[in-house]
Amino acid sequence: MPFTPLHYPVGYGLSKVDRRLSFPGLIVGSVIPDVEVLVLRFFFPNLLDHLVLHSLVGGLTLGTLIAVFVTRFLYPPIILGLFGVNRKLLDDACKITPSLVLSCIMGAFFHILVDISMHWYNPVFWPWVNPLDIVGPLVLLFAFEGDIQLGFLRANVFLNVIMVILWLIILIRNRGENLWERIWLGERPPSSG
C-alpha cells in the first residue's frame, strides 16, 4: 500500500497525460494490486502479503485482467449506488475498449512503482528476484538508525500524508456541481460540452 484508496491521485494524475485514456480504468488499475493483500493474508499466511499482483509479471497480466473485469462489472453499480453518478455516462465510460485495457495496465504499473518506493520488500521482479532483496528507496532514506522497519513506518506515513494532501487538492479543484461525476468519471473533454 499506501492505504489502498490513497492510490487514487496517481490514477487521477495519469488521466491528465492523455484525455483518450479511460478514467475508470486508470482508477481501478491503480488500486487493483492491493486486492491480493487480504487474499494472501487469509489463505496463504506463510507467504508475503504483497506478491503476485505487486510483481510486473503478475500485475500487468492477472492484475490487468481483474482490473478490466472490475471496471466493467463492479465499478458502475458501486459508483452508481454510492454516489448517484449519471448511469448512462457511467456505462459508456466503463465499456471495454483498447483504451480501457491500456488504462488498467498503466494504473497497475504505477501502483507497483509507488509501492516500491516505500516498501521494505518488493516482489517487482518476482518470481526471479527475491522480494526481500529489494528495499524501497524511501525506506532506506528514512531508516536513519539503520532500522528498516522504522524506515518503512516513516516512509509509509510520509507517502500517505502526501496522498491525503493530493486527495484534498483534487476534491477542492473539482468542488461544485457534478463533483462525484468528475471524481469517478473524470473531467469531460471540452468538445463533449
Ligand SMILES: [Zn+2]
Ligand atoms: Zn499495493
